Amino acid sequence: MLDKRRLSRVIEKMTTDCLLITDPISIAYLCGKKIEPGERFLGLLIGKEIEPVLILNQLFRFSDELGIKIQYYKDTDRITNIISRFIDKKSSLGVDKIMPARFLIPMMEEKIASEFKLGSYAVDHTRAIKDACEQELMRAASHINDLAMAEFKKLIHEGVTEVEVASQMLGIYQRLGASGYSFEPIVAFGKNAADPHHMPDDTVLHEGDTVLFDVGCVVNGYCSDMTRTFFYKKYPTPEQVEIYNLVRQANENAEHYCKPGVRLCDIDAIARNIITEGGYGEDFTHRLGHFIGTETHEYGDVSQMFTDLTVEGNTFSIEPGIYHPSILGCRIEDLVLITKDGCEVLNHYPHEIEVIK
Amino acid sequence: MLDKRRLSRVIEKMTTDCLLITDPISIAYLCGKKIEPGERFLGLLIGKEIEPVLILNQLFRFSDELGIKIQYYKDTDRITNIISRFIDKKSSLGVDKIMPARFLIPMMEEKIASEFKLGSYAVDHTRAIKDACEQELMRAASHINDLAMAEFKKLIHEGVTEVEVASQMLGIYQRLGASGYSFEPIVAFGKNAADPHHMPDDTVLHEGDTVLFDVGCVVNGYCSDMTRTFFYKKYPTPEQVEIYNLVRQANENAEHYCKPGVRLCDIDAIARNIITEGGYGEDFTHRLGHFIGTETHEYGDVSQMFTDLTVEGNTFSIEPGIYHPSILGCRIEDLVLITKDGCEVLNHYPHEIEVIK
Numbered sequence: 001m002l003d004k005r006r007l008s009r010v011i012e013k014m015t016t017d018c019l020l021i022t023d024p025i026s027i028a029y030l031c032g033k034k035i036e037p038g039e040r041f042l043g044l045l046i047g048k049e050i051e052p053v054l055i056l057n058q059l060f061r062f063s064d065e066l067g068i069k070i071q072y073y074k075d076t077d078r079i080t081n082i083i084s085r086f087i088d089k090k091s092s093l094g095v096d097k098i099m100p101a102r103f104l105i106p107m108m109e110e111k112i113a114s115e116f117k118l119g120s121y122a123v124d125h126t127r128a129i130k131d132a133c134e135q136e137l138m139r140a141a142s143h144i145n146d147l148a149m150a151e152f153k154k155l156i157h158e159g160v161t162e163v164e165v166a167s168q169m170l171g172i173y174q175r176l177g178a179s180g181y182s183f184e185p186i187v188a189f190g191k192n193a194a195d196p197h198h199m200p201d202d203t204v205l206h207e208g209d210t211v212l213f214d215v216g217c218v219v220n221g222y223c224s225d226m227t228r229t230f231f232y233k234k235y236p237t238p239e240q241v242e243i244y245n246l247v248r249q250a251n252e253n254a255e256h257y258c259k260p261g262v263r264l265c266d267i268d269a270i271a272r273n274i275i276t277e278g279g280y281g282e283d284f285t286h287r288l289g290h291f292i293g294t295e296t297h298e299y300g301d302v303s304q305m306f307t308d309l310t311v312e313g314n315t316f317s318i319e320p321g322i323y324h325p326s327i328l329g330c331r332i333e334d335l336v337l338i339t340k341d342g343c344e345v346l347n348h349y350p351h352e353i354e355v356i357k
Numbered sequence: 358m359l360d361k362r363r364l365s366r367v368i369e370k371m372t373t374d375c376l377l378i379t380d381p382i383s384i385a386y387l388c389g390k391k392i393e394p395g396e397r398f399l400g401l402l403i404g405k406e407i408e409p410v411l412i413l414n415q416l417f418r419f420s421d422e423l424g425i426k427i428q429y430y431k432d433t434d435r436i437t438n439i440i441s442r443f444i445d446k447k448s449s450l451g452v453d454k455i456m457p458a459r460f461l462i463p464m465m466e467e468k469i470a471s472e473f474k475l476g477s478y479a480v481d482h483t484r485a486i487k488d489a490c491e492q493e494l495m496r497a498a499s500h501i502n503d504l505a506m507a508e509f510k511k512l513i514h515e516g517v518t519e520v521e522v523a524s525q526m527l528g529i530y531q532r533l534g535a536s537g538y539s540f541e542p543i544v545a546f547g548k549n550a551a552d553p554h555h556m557p558d559d560t561v562l563h564e565g566d567t568v569l570f571d572v573g574c575v576v577n578g579y580c581s582d583m584t585r586t587f588f589y590k591k592y593p594t595p596e597q598v599e600i601y602n603l604v605r606q607a608n609e610n611a612e613h614y615c616k617p618g619v620r621l622c623d624i625d626a627i628a629r630n631i632i633t634e635g636g637y638g639e640d641f642t643h644r645l646g647h648f649i650g651t652e653t654h655e656y657g658d659v660s661q662m663f664t665d666l667t668v669e670g671n672t673f674s675i676e677p678g679i680y681h682p683s684i685l686g687c688r689i690e691d692l693v694l695i696t697k698d699g700c701e702v703l704n705h706y707p708h709e710i711e712v713i714k
Contacts, residue, residue: 059553059554059642059643075644076660095458095462097457097458098458099457099458101456101458102475104462105475106475118463120458195418286416303432304433
């Protein structure tokens, strides 16, 4: 059913006359129904002066359940002709960030609007502010992720491979009440932990190895995402402890700084300065965090480039890391929720150095 | 490793000075490596006059294994600045069909090229012509699909639900040697078969029901896709037999017509005319088929709108259907491969009316 409150929040933020939304997740956010059109066109056209209309292939039939005007088209129709019926040629048209070139370029060539702009911000920024119900679901997903992390640790034993560990994670999540992964889990042993995007392979675990888990699940459509770095059988060396504690301090100071009205780039700087001053700035190769919700990576970065201010209801990751091939690869990640006057860390799995026996 | 033969086939077909390819599957087709950049930019820039360059976030590090120049960027870099280093502002730039607006519109606003065109055809049309090795993999995937169809039939018994049947399919595919689904299987009982995109639900099977399976698997990265419509315990009524035979005749006549150098819309017409003359044209609501390869739906339609000519090495589906809510929903689908002087039907599961006891 069309969510008129969400729709009016999006319309308020629009900077073009019309906005054509093609992301099925944004459409589900506004209409309450996930439609998977495959390579066929799906669009929700909205604007201050027009009645919202959903443009949909006739293969996907709905009755009145969506509470929105639907314009069906056939495989034999030209999409630009269908869309242009609802747009005044003199108006400006925003499109969302994922609109593919195969739809966008023909619309431009046929000049169905006077101007084409990236209009994603209105819907993306609305989605980035979670309402009370969404916040509850984000808490639930991270709670299950905390429980799962404790279970994943039990999969660790001498001689096990990364793939063997990873292959048991989905079952554990499902037993705990999640519907699935929010992304393919990262399980990295030893030097593999120094590759931030390592995918599980046949690497075998040995005493003294690092064990990095970057994992998340989906609960009622909302995502979790957390990283912990453990040590197998041996307490880390002094150099490793130094790196671990820098990452931990970067994580905790950044989380402590989170509150409404601060620049996201400043949160990144808190963590980055700690790691840089510790002498490992070159080994922290990525942004501090990303927004998250019904998608694992949503619009919004915690990065040097992203100057937007935090708003109550934002949920994002804080995930500093140091990737030093010869000493240690380490990342500690939590999700946080910006509250009225501060922030709530959604993950409660401890940050202390932990040696798996 | 960069496949120079494939690359030169793409370059030959280009109509712009440069082409920026962003589809990870097309990049894997040309470079031999599937890279999943998430929401980060990944692009392969090619052209007649320039050395190919892969533009990649530094989080994804490769040594020389790809045999191609790589330009790494950081999360803090502006993508348009990185891309524009390799493109003469006076040259025309093609982009592929999936390039998202969040990259395309800034490139246009910053005028990094003199003209922007949809240039997907060069790479999509090259991918649509399967070489001998790819043809072998397409055969293997459809062979396993044939074997699986025979197994799926055994899951059918009084009182079973669609979801119960569907949930066992992945295991069967994997035992037969497939790595997974090429798409979520459609299992539709009774009236549900009259919805071409029905997803399995808790509908219970009863005597006299139709049983429609639209299923496919992935084998060594290549996809299969086949549909059969069975009847449970009771032989179909004369009206149902009439519809079934029309669909079968449409399928077989269209397949018989397939050879190099015919218009894809004419193949569609063969099937559509049979169904229309049989009085059910309104109930055949979709195109006759789609191209298929490493993706289930690739560039290329067998539809009224698609006037391209077939070429040796094309692989696509032939899947006529009649969706009549009160009599029968029925679809019969095979994959075909265009050969030197005709076509090879890749599926061998019979078309005869079959009653599951």
